[in-house]
Amino acid sequence: MDTEALQKEFDEKIEKDIKIEPKDWMPAEYRKTLIRQISQHAHSEIVGMLPEANWITRAPTLNRKLILIAKVQDEAGHGLYLYCAAETLNITREEMQEQLLSGKAKYSSIFNYPTLTWADMGAIGWLVDGAAIINQIPLCRTSFAPYSRGMIRICKEESFHQRQGYQILLTLAQGSKEQKAMAQDAINRWWWPSVMMFGPRDADSPHTKQSMAWKIKRFSNDELRQKFIDMCAQQVEVLGLKIPDPDLKWNEERKHYDFGEIDWDEFWSVVKGYGPCNEERMSARIAAHENGKWVRDAAMAYAAKQDAKSKSSTDKTSTKISKNE
Amino acid sequence: MNEQPLWEVFIRNKQGLDHKHVGSLHAADARTALESARDVYTRRMEGISIWVVESRYIHASSPEDSGSFFDPANDKVYRHPTFYKLPDEVQYM
Numbered sequence: 215m216d217t218e219a220l221q222k223e224f225d226e227k228i229e230k231d232i233k234i235e236p237k238d239w240m241p242a243e244y245r246k247t248l249i250r251q252i253s254q255h256a257h258s259e260i261v262g263m264l265p266e267a268n269w270i271t272r273a274p275t276l277n278r279k280l281i282l283i284a285k286v287q288d289e290a291g292h293g294l295y296l297y298c299a300a301e302t303l304n305i306t307r308e309e310m311q312e313q314l315l316s317g318k319a320k321y322s323s324i325f326n327y328p329t330l331t332w333a334d335m336g337a338i339g340w341l342v343d344g345a346a347i348i349n350q351i352p353l354c355r356t357s358f359a360p361y362s363r364g365m366i367r368i369c370k371e372e373s374f375h376q377r378q379g380y381q382i383l384l385t386l387a388q389g390s391k392e393q394k395a396m397a398q399d400a401i402n403r404w405w406w407p408s409v410m411m412f413g414p415r416d417a418d419s420p421h422t423k424q425s426m427a428w429k430i431k432r433f434s435n436d437e438l439r440q441k442f443i444d445m446c447a448q449q450v451e452v453l454g455l456k457i458p459d460p461d462l463k464w465n466e467e468r469k470h471y472d473f474g475e476i477d478w479d480e481f482w483s484v485v486k487g488y489g490p491c492n493e494e495r496m497s498a499r500i501a502a503h504e505n506g507k508w509v510r511d512a513a514m515a516y517a518a519k520q521d522a523k524s525k526s527s528t529d530k531t532s533t534k535i536s537k538n539e
Numbered sequence: 540m541n542e543q544p545l546w547e548v549f550i551r552n553k554q555g556l557d558h559k560h561v562g563s564l565h566a567a568d569a570r571t572a573l574e575s576a577r578d579v580y581t582r583r584m585e586g587i588s589i590w591v592v593e594s595r596y597i598h599a600s601s602p603e604d605s606g607s608f609f610d611p612a613n614d615k616v617y618r619h620p621t622f623y624k625l626p627d628e629v630q631y632m
Contacts, residue, residue: 215603235602237599237601237602238602239602239603284582287578287582288582291578291579291580291582294564294579295562295579298562298563298564299562301545301563306542307542307565308542363562364562367562371582371583510543510567513543513566513567513568513571514543514567516567516568517567517568517571520568521568
């Protein structure tokens with residue numbers, strides 16, 4: 215088939231909401247866009263472990279510590295689901311790793327802010343994971359099948375993250391005056407960066423239009439941002455706390471909350487690498503990669519040795535399928 | 540770089556059901572692949588049995604040929620029960 219016919223077939227699938235599988239023909243730009251988006255998403259999950267890992271050893275109770283470890287472990291899992299989805303598009307894990315560590319690939323700017331108090335674990339769960347969920351639910355229906363399958367898995371796990379964060383804030387908000395102030399301070403610092411997680415305004419987002427035509431994205435940045443703000447404006451009242459935006463108010467005509475102007479200079483500056491923790495996050499990732507090298511090498515050396523030795527004997531932990539069934 | 544091979548992961552989530560493909564992962568050998576599959580894909584008791592297969596051993600039909608490849612099944616409507624019209628009087632068949 216010539217390219218024109220293939221393109222037509224592809225367009226028809228998109229039109230009819232038939233998912234694209236990795237071995238199907240796809241336009242080069244579609245592939246490129248997906249590689250960029252999915253790998254950025256994977257990097258965000260991996261770098262996203264760092265701000266929270268900061269509090270594992272200092273969680274206030276054993277129960278909170280167990281929950282936080284489980285949550286950070288989920289983020290690692292989410293990163294792995296996404297890397298695998300990206301790999302089906304013919305990019306290797308090593309290439310993606312290299313792009314992250316060399317600074318060529320981006321990850322979500324939200325993780326370039328520091329986690330200063332325990333209440334930040336609450337604000338991250340409620341706001342950051344809340345924003346992520348709003349972004350991710352429509353991605354369950356994204357047109358590229360492996361991405362969609364990964365997102366379905368991720369969304370199932372993500373809602374515990376948001377709830378545990380909200381519960382941390384709720385507990386603090388019902389505690390002493392100091393605890394309540396700590397919760398408010400965390401919301402004050404995390405609110406605007408969370409609102410920025412939806413990316414630039416639609417007018418300034420060069421990829422949005424094409425991504426929506428390909429049904430990679432189902433809603434624009436501004437639509438999703440509005441949804442998030444509407445959701446939080448209600449939930450913050452239950453906490454008895456405030457969202458740090460004097461312009462936030464219900465607009466009866468629009469049936470949405472109006473909100474204040476985002477500091478776009480801050481947004482672009484963090485994207486470009488000048489956020490409070492960009493360097494710290496990258497050096498932590500690079501150190502983890504380099505310090506883990508001997509483990510990866512040892513695993514490969516061991517595997518090669520076992521392989522050479524065991525052409526005759528079977529591996530003890532894995533039963534051969536043919537015997538099993 | 541010393542690249543770890545890719546493995547496809549299949550999970551049986553309940554006794555009596557098929558193993559189903561859930562995704563893939565990198566691991567040095569079958570044992571670490573199984574352990575990683577457990578940590579990555581069954582953190583919430585999604586599985587009672589895991590298979591891992593090195594991806595390079597999987598042979599797949601190709602989407603370009605799927606038309607002719609699946610053609611033999613295309614024109615055999617008589618393989619489906621709905622092809623046969625029965626008198627209304629016949630019950631439970």
